[in-house]
Amino acid sequence: MLRAALDFRRYPSVRRPPSLAVFSSRMHPMILNLETLYKKTPTDTAKLAQLDDYVKAALSAVPDGADVTLTGGAPIWLYLKIAHALHGHARILTYLSPATGPDPVVIFNHNPR
DSSP, X not given: OOOOOOOOTXXXXXXXXXXXXXXXXXXXXXXXXXXXXXXXXXXXXXXXXXXXXXXXXXXXXXXXXXXXXXESSOOHHHHHHHHHHHBTTBSEEEEOOGGGTTSOXXXXXXXXX
């Protein structure tokens, strides 16, 4: 099943954002490593035929109203599909990679404050 990756060892140049370091019952911040959706062995690749399974796994891992950061090695089509599926489910969606630097890129933010 899906594991929400909460470590930054894969990206040593990226510092851990303080808002993502703690899982709070009030705001539900979490990091979702998309690589965990499809990669069971080091040589596994994402399959379009299993896209619905990846979406179901991501939705089941993310509580309603969560602040989610997407990360991990995955094809762009998987990022786009998961981001689309999380719209209306997550409160805030951000993207973090070594290319974005230490600060996540905001995809959407439905925080009323």
